[in-house]
Amino acid sequence: MLTPPSAIHALLFTSGEPLSRKQLAALLDVTDMELGVALKALSSMLEGSGIALIETATEVELRTTPEASTLVGKLRENELARDLGKASIETLAVIAYQEGATRSEIDWVRGVNSSASLRTLLMRGLIEGREDAQDKRRIRYNITTEALAHLGITRVEDLPRIAELRIAAKKEETGSPI
Numbered sequence: 001m002l003t004p005p006s007a008i009h010a011l012l013f014t015s016g017e018p019l020s021r022k023q024l025a026a027l028l029d030v031t032d033m034e035l036g037v038a039l040k041a042l043s044s045m046l047e048g049s050g051i052a053l054i055e056t057a058t059e060v061e062l063r064t065t066p067e068a069s070t071l072v073g074k075l076r077e078n079e080l081a082r083d084l085g086k087a088s089i090e091t092l093a094v095i096a097y098q099e100g101a102t103r104s105e106i107d108w109v110r111g112v113n114s115s116a117s118l119r120t121l122l123m124r125g126l127i128e129g130r131e132d133a134q135d136k137r138r139i140r141y142n143i144t145t146e147a148l149a150h151l152g153i154t155r156v157e158d159l160p161r162i163a164e165l166r167i168a169a170k171k172e173e174t175g176s177p178i
Helices: 004-015 021-028 032-046 066-081 086-097 103-110 115-123 145-151 162-174
Strands: 051-055 059-064 127-131 139-143
Touching (some): 004 032, 004 059, 021 032, 086 103, 086 139, 086 145, 103 115
Antiparallel strands (some): 127 139
Protein backbone atom coordinates (compact mmCIF):
# COMPACT_ATOMS: atom_id res chain seq x y z
CA MET A 1 0.00 0.00 0.00
CA LEU A 2 1.26 3.46 -0.89
CA THR A 3 2.02 6.04 1.73
CA PRO A 4 0.11 9.34 1.35
CA PRO A 5 3.20 11.18 -0.02
CA SER A 6 3.81 8.39 -2.57
CA ALA A 7 0.13 8.37 -3.54
CA ILE A 8 0.20 12.16 -4.09
CA HIS A 9 3.36 11.77 -6.17
CA ALA A 10 1.67 9.12 -8.35
CA LEU A 11 -1.48 11.22 -8.79
CA LEU A 12 0.39 14.40 -9.71
CA PHE A 13 2.70 12.52 -12.07
CA THR A 14 -0.23 10.85 -13.80
CA SER A 15 -2.34 14.01 -14.12
CA GLY A 16 0.47 16.04 -15.68
CA GLU A 17 -1.27 19.20 -14.52
CA PRO A 18 -2.16 20.88 -11.23
CA LEU A 19 -4.63 19.12 -8.95
CA SER A 20 -6.70 20.97 -6.40
CA ARG A 21 -6.02 20.38 -2.73
CA LYS A 22 -9.68 19.46 -2.30
CA GLN A 23 -9.46 16.83 -5.02
CA LEU A 24 -6.28 15.33 -3.54
CA ALA A 25 -7.78 15.21 -0.05
CA ALA A 26 -10.91 13.52 -1.41
CA LEU A 27 -8.93 10.97 -3.46
CA LEU A 28 -6.78 10.08 -0.46
CA ASP A 29 -9.66 10.31 2.01
CA VAL A 30 -7.63 12.55 4.35
CA THR A 31 -8.22 15.83 6.17
CA ASP A 32 -6.68 19.12 5.04
CA MET A 33 -4.20 18.87 7.90
CA GLU A 34 -3.18 15.32 6.92
CA LEU A 35 -2.82 16.46 3.33
CA GLY A 36 -0.51 19.27 4.43
CA VAL A 37 1.70 16.81 6.32
CA ALA A 38 1.83 14.47 3.31
CA LEU A 39 2.71 17.36 0.97
CA LYS A 40 5.60 18.40 3.23
CA ALA A 41 6.85 14.81 3.31
CA LEU A 42 6.64 14.57 -0.50
CA SER A 43 8.47 17.86 -0.88
CA SER A 44 11.28 16.53 1.31
CA MET A 45 11.38 13.25 -0.65
CA LEU A 46 11.80 15.18 -3.92
CA GLU A 47 14.77 17.27 -2.76
CA GLY A 48 17.72 16.76 -5.09
CA SER A 49 15.65 14.79 -7.60
CA GLY A 50 15.22 17.50 -10.24
CA ILE A 51 11.49 17.63 -9.48
CA ALA A 52 9.82 20.10 -7.13
CA LEU A 53 6.40 20.24 -5.58
CA ILE A 54 4.78 23.58 -6.43
CA GLU A 55 1.94 24.63 -4.13
CA THR A 56 -0.54 27.47 -4.23
CA ALA A 57 -3.37 28.10 -1.81
CA THR A 58 -5.69 25.89 -3.88
CA GLU A 59 -3.54 23.69 -6.16
CA VAL A 60 -0.50 21.43 -6.18
CA GLU A 61 1.70 20.47 -9.14
CA LEU A 62 4.96 18.68 -9.95
CA ARG A 63 7.50 20.72 -11.94
CA THR A 64 11.15 20.45 -12.81
CA THR A 65 13.57 22.45 -10.67
CA PRO A 66 15.55 25.41 -12.00
CA GLU A 67 18.70 23.26 -11.78
CA ALA A 68 17.21 20.91 -14.39
CA SER A 69 16.36 23.71 -16.82
CA THR A 70 19.40 23.18 -19.08
CA LEU A 71 18.62 19.48 -19.56
CA VAL A 72 14.91 20.10 -20.01
CA GLY A 73 15.73 22.83 -22.54
CA LYS A 74 17.83 20.40 -24.58
CA LEU A 75 15.02 17.85 -24.56
CA ARG A 76 12.47 20.42 -25.72
CA GLU A 77 14.78 21.70 -28.46
CA ASN A 78 15.13 18.13 -29.72
CA GLU A 79 11.34 17.64 -29.66
CA LEU A 80 10.70 20.95 -31.42
CA ALA A 81 13.26 20.19 -34.15
CA ARG A 82 11.28 17.15 -35.35
CA ASP A 83 8.41 17.31 -37.80
CA LEU A 84 4.93 17.17 -36.30
CA GLY A 85 4.05 13.73 -37.58
CA LYS A 86 0.74 12.29 -38.72
CA ALA A 87 -0.79 11.92 -35.23
CA SER A 88 -0.15 15.55 -34.29
CA ILE A 89 -1.43 16.81 -37.64
CA GLU A 90 -4.62 14.75 -37.21
CA THR A 91 -5.07 16.12 -33.69
CA LEU A 92 -4.55 19.68 -34.91
CA ALA A 93 -7.09 19.13 -37.70
CA VAL A 94 -9.73 17.83 -35.26
CA ILE A 95 -9.23 20.86 -33.01
CA ALA A 96 -9.26 23.30 -35.92
CA TYR A 97 -12.28 21.89 -37.73
CA GLN A 98 -14.34 21.47 -34.57
CA GLU A 99 -13.27 24.95 -33.45
CA GLY A 100 -12.13 23.53 -30.15
CA ALA A 101 -12.27 20.06 -28.64
CA THR A 102 -11.60 18.21 -25.41
CA ARG A 103 -9.13 15.33 -25.27
CA SER A 104 -11.93 12.78 -25.09
CA GLU A 105 -13.58 14.28 -28.18
CA ILE A 106 -10.27 14.18 -30.05
CA ASP A 107 -9.64 10.59 -28.92
CA TRP A 108 -13.12 9.58 -30.09
CA VAL A 109 -12.61 11.05 -33.56
CA ARG A 110 -9.10 9.62 -33.95
CA GLY A 111 -9.82 6.31 -32.23
CA VAL A 112 -6.60 6.47 -30.19
CA ASN A 113 -5.16 8.31 -27.18
CA SER A 114 -4.04 11.79 -28.24
CA SER A 115 -2.16 12.88 -25.11
CA ALA A 116 1.29 12.85 -26.71
CA SER A 117 0.06 14.80 -29.74
CA LEU A 118 -1.64 17.36 -27.52
CA ARG A 119 1.58 17.80 -25.53
CA THR A 120 3.58 18.34 -28.74
CA LEU A 121 1.08 20.87 -30.09
CA LEU A 122 0.97 22.72 -26.75
CA MET A 123 4.77 22.86 -26.56
CA ARG A 124 4.94 24.33 -30.05
CA GLY A 125 2.27 26.91 -29.28
CA LEU A 126 -0.05 25.60 -32.00
CA ILE A 127 -2.92 24.99 -29.55
CA GLU A 128 -3.91 26.33 -26.17
CA GLY A 129 -5.91 24.69 -23.43
CA ARG A 130 -8.56 26.41 -21.35
CA GLU A 131 -11.15 25.26 -18.86
CA ASP A 132 -14.24 23.90 -20.63
CA ALA A 133 -17.22 26.18 -19.97
CA GLN A 134 -19.63 23.22 -19.89
CA ASP A 135 -17.54 21.02 -17.57
CA LYS A 136 -14.88 22.74 -15.47
CA ARG A 137 -13.07 19.41 -14.95
CA ARG A 138 -12.08 19.22 -18.63
CA ILE A 139 -9.71 21.22 -20.78
CA ARG A 140 -10.93 22.47 -24.17
CA TYR A 141 -8.16 22.90 -26.73
CA ASN A 142 -8.28 25.61 -29.39
CA ILE A 143 -6.06 26.46 -32.33
CA THR A 144 -3.78 29.48 -31.83
CA THR A 145 -2.99 32.36 -34.14
CA GLU A 146 0.49 30.82 -34.44
CA ALA A 147 -1.07 27.70 -35.99
CA LEU A 148 -3.21 29.77 -38.34
CA ALA A 149 -0.10 31.64 -39.46
CA HIS A 150 1.73 28.34 -40.11
CA LEU A 151 -1.24 27.15 -42.17
CA GLY A 152 -1.19 30.40 -44.15
CA ILE A 153 -4.72 31.44 -43.18
CA THR A 154 -6.04 34.27 -41.04
CA ARG A 155 -9.27 32.71 -39.74
CA VAL A 156 -10.55 29.22 -38.98
CA GLU A 157 -13.29 29.87 -41.53
CA ASP A 158 -10.59 29.89 -44.23
CA LEU A 159 -9.83 26.19 -43.71
CA PRO A 160 -10.52 24.13 -46.86
CA ARG A 161 -14.05 22.71 -47.08
CA ILE A 162 -15.11 23.95 -43.63
CA ALA A 163 -18.52 25.13 -44.91
CA GLU A 164 -19.29 21.66 -46.30
CA LEU A 165 -18.23 19.98 -43.05
CA ARG A 166 -20.39 22.33 -40.97
CA ILE A 167 -23.46 21.55 -43.09
CA ALA A 168 -22.83 17.80 -42.79
CA ALA A 169 -22.33 18.13 -39.01
CA LYS A 170 -25.61 20.03 -38.59
CA LYS A 171 -27.46 17.38 -40.61
CA GLU A 172 -25.91 14.67 -38.44
CA GLU A 173 -26.99 16.47 -35.25
CA THR A 174 -30.58 16.86 -36.44
CA GLY A 175 -30.77 13.34 -37.86
CA SER A 176 -31.53 14.50 -41.41
CA PRO A 177 -30.25 12.35 -44.24
CA ILE A 178 -27.09 13.69 -45.84
